[in-house]
Amino acid sequence: MGHSNYAARLVGACLAMGALWAAPASAANVVGHLRSPGVVWIDDGSKVQPISATMRNVEKSFIPEIVIVPVGSSITFPNDDPFFHNIYSTGGADTFDLGFYDMGPGKTEVLSKAGVLDVGCHIHKQMHAVIVVVDGPYTQTDDFAFKLADVRPGKHALHAWSVGYGERTVEVVVPSSGTLSVRFQI
């Protein structure tokens, strides 16, 4: 009994220390504006958990039309239409071509590289969507203003993508505390 109590205390202590190590010793906020709705992310070395995202095919369109996922995430394309789609992507990162698939659960793709993917359909040229695969903390903005909280200090690549302007990357030096303000020309 004494041993199990000791073991429980030891595990508790290790978890507490792990929590301390996981939190950055110092951190700052990065704030700014975009010219249109978009996504901002920063490669500050912290790991972001992959997620399972969904982009539906509905009446020859994508819902939603913009999806942001961390590297390693999966994205599924359920087909709600009673006909085939053939979704594919172009862009500088993980490109894919899902082939033809009929109404139903659709297909799933794992995204292992950061970057912005333009998504289309070989059958319906009017279909268009964007997947932003990020390799660090990220935020999406609909009102042009953005804020990334608790960013690790140091020299990092700050990325932005906005509707109609595309992607930009700037190098920033994040202070150990306080707020860094960045204005993107996109």
Ligand SMILES: [Cu+2]
């Ligand atoms: Cu289609």
